[in-house]
Amino acid sequence: MASIDKDREWRLLIAGEWVEPDAGTYEIIDPHTTQVMGHAPEASVAQAEAAASAARQASTAWKGLSRGERCAHLARLADVLETESPAWVSLVRAETGATAKIAATLQVGGPFIDRFRYYSRPINLDEALPPLPQGKTGLGPAGLVSAMVHRQPVGVVAAITPYNFPLTNVAGKIAPALAAGNTVVIKPAPQDPLGILMLGEAVKNAGLPDGVVNIITGSGPEAPAALVASRDVDMISFTGSSPVGTQIMRDGAPTMKRLLMELGGKGALVMTEDADVNAACQAIASVWGFHSGQICTAPTRVICHRSIYDKTVETLKMFAGFMKVGDPTADDTIVGPVITEAHRDRVEGFIESGVAAGATLVCGGQRPDLPGYFVAPTLLADCTPDMHVVREEAFGPVVVIMPHDGDDEAVALANQSDYGLFSYVYAGDMKRAYAIGKRLESGNVGLNSIQPHMEAPFGGFKMSGIGRDRGKWGIEAYTEIQSLSWMA
Numbered sequence: 001m002a003s004i005d006k007d008r009e010w011r012l013l014i015a016g017e018w019v020e021p022d023a024g025t026y027e028i029i030d031p032h033t034t035q036v037m038g039h040a041p042e043a044s045v046a047q048a049e050a051a052a053s054a055a056r057q058a059s060t061a062w063k064g065l066s067r068g069e070r071c072a073h074l075a076r077l078a079d080v081l082e083t084e085s086p087a088w089v090s091l092v093r094a095e096t097g098a099t100a101k102i103a104a105t106l107q108v109g110g111p112f113i114d115r116f117r118y119y120s121r122p123i124n125l126d127e128a129l130p131p132l133p134q135g136k137t138g139l140g141p142a143g144l145v146s147a148m149v150h151r152q153p154v155g156v157v158a159a160i161t162p163y164n165f166p167l168t169n170v171a172g173k174i175a176p177a178l179a180a181g182n183t184v185v186i187k188p189a190p191q192d193p194l195g196i197l198m199l200g201e202a203v204k205n206a207g208l209p210d211g212v213v214n215i216i217t218g219s220g221p222e223a224p225a226a227l228v229a230s231r232d233v234d235m236i237s238f239t240g241s242s243p244v245g246t247q248i249m250r251d252g253a254p255t256m257k258r259l260l261m262e263l264g265g266k267g268a269l270v271m272t273e274d275a276d277v278n279a280a281c282q283a284i285a286s287v288w289g290f291h292s293g294q295i296c297t298a299p300t301r302v303i304c305h306r307s308i309y310d311k312t313v314e315t316l317k318m319f320a321g322f323m324k325v326g327d328p329t330a331d332d333t334i335v336g337p338v339i340t341e342a343h344r345d346r347v348e349g350f351i352e353s354g355v356a357a358g359a360t361l362v363c364g365g366q367r368p369d370l371p372g373y374f375v376a377p378t379l380l381a382d383c384t385p386d387m388h389v390v391r392e393e394a395f396g397p398v399v400v401i402m403p404h405d406g407d408d409e410a411v412a413l414a415n416q417s418d419y420g421l422f423s424y425v426y427a428g429d430m431k432r433a434y435a436i437g438k439r440l441e442s443g444n445v446g447l448n449s450i451q452p453h454m455e456a457p458f459g460g461f462k463m464s465g466i467g468r469d470r471g472k473w474g475i476e477a478y479t480e481i482q483s484l485s486w487m488a
């Protein structure tokens with residue numbers, strides 16, 4: 001792997017220029033070594049506003065391009081990323097704490113570039129309505145009225161993103177936003193923004209016009225809050241925690257911000273008495289320790305029929321034993337560190353609260369004797385729905401399990417949550433899994449599988465968000481609907 005230049009001086013990208021940060025820099029910590037691996041620019045509020053203003057100024061020309069011309073820009077950016085991004089793997093691995101495999105395949109490779117490729121295909125968003133017979137009114141004579149439903153870009157989109165998959169999260173927002181004709185300001189998570197600044201270099205190398213993509217970074221909420229308040233920003237596309245999402249809704253209300261909110265999750269996995277226990281446990285295990293459980297779609301609430309409960313607990317415990325926790329740069333490591341010391345302490349607090357409330361610690365729960373911010377895969381059995389660890393998102397490798405005595409109770413337990421992002425059903429046959437799945441209050445449901453359909457609409461019910469991402473829904477989210485009507 002390429003070595004990391006810890007002393008590199010990074011800048012903000014505003015109006016096509018690399019700009020010195022007004023407020024100095026802050027340290028980026030590698031969660032494995034716990035050492036400083038770089039210094040990120042600290043944008044001032046004035047610089048956040050300047051980035052929004054630059055995006056506004058670039059907006060007219062960018063939305064004036066044909067969809068084909070914009071798509072050509074995105075295709076060129078995808079080409080540049082194919083060439084340049086493999087060299088970013090070490091940097092992104094170190095700042096995210098990802099294992100080497102995840103860094104190469106999911107942080108920097110794969111879906112990150114795929115999003116730009118996907119939205120570089122021109123997608124027709126306009127739709128003609130069938131002519132509507134209309135009687136004579138005070139507004140005109142009788143006849144047929146035709147209408148076209150046209151989608152305009154919203155204007156300027158601020159993409160505010162979380163730390164777990166910095167590049168993929170940003171790509172999932174800016175690729176459709178740009179394709180639809182918006183200009184953007186990116187504000188990545190404080191913990192791991194350096195890969196996003198590399199993306200800024202790729203944007204410049206691909207020749208996108210100045211000001212179409214702007215990037216500000218910072219450690220606190222002031223700069224992104226300035227984007228939320230700015231009259232130069234029309235829409236906030238936010239992925240992150242539900243508390244910050246609600247704060248953004250409040251702060252965006254005075255300027256009537258358009259919102260796409262991809263928030264937290266506490267995924268239920270319902271197992272019927274005839275479920276394939278091994279397959280269900282394998283599915284849970286594959287996400288349990290994956291990126292140290294910092295996955296919004298993970299099935300962390302297992303709701304298991306009482307008749308297979310003990311077997312499921314034992315099988316999950318066995319799978320946990322196979323997950324090697326440790327050095328994320330080693331090829332055989334499954335569970336690396338969580339992002340920060342504060343987050344490790346928070347996840348441990350969840351586990352302690354569960355045990356204090358009467359849950360049984362089946363495995364994990366002890367801090368691994370390693371230098372980084374590690375949490376071992378932890379299973380809490382005998383949980384009840386009122387427990388904090390059952391209700392709230394730990395965003396770490398913590399799974400809870402509860403028994404049920406039939407489908408109705410399983411559905412009620414699964415829906416007894418403020419969240420509704422991604423849930424799962426494991427049942428003996430697909431007809432039953434489908435029937436249960438349709439009763440779950442969850443934007444996405446996996447049936448005997450945890451493999452998502454990457455072009456299906458993605459988003460949350462309840463506190464898990466507003467709006468839908470991916471596929472044609474992803475691009476529609478970044479548009480305003482306009483009706484144009486005339487007498488046929």
Ligand code: NAD
Nearest residue numbers: 161162163188189221224225240241244262263264265296
């Ligand atoms: P977070 O909410 O702490 O931070 C997300 C972003 O919000 C950061 O860029 C942060 O700087 C910014 N921010 C903080 N305060 C702000 C304010 N007042 N105004 C505007 N922006 C502000 O989230 P996190 O800890 O980085 O990420 C973990 C969370 O993200 C989890 O809840 C997880 O479920 C969620 N997540 C959801 C999805 C999804 O698709 N639904 C995907 C990934 C992560």
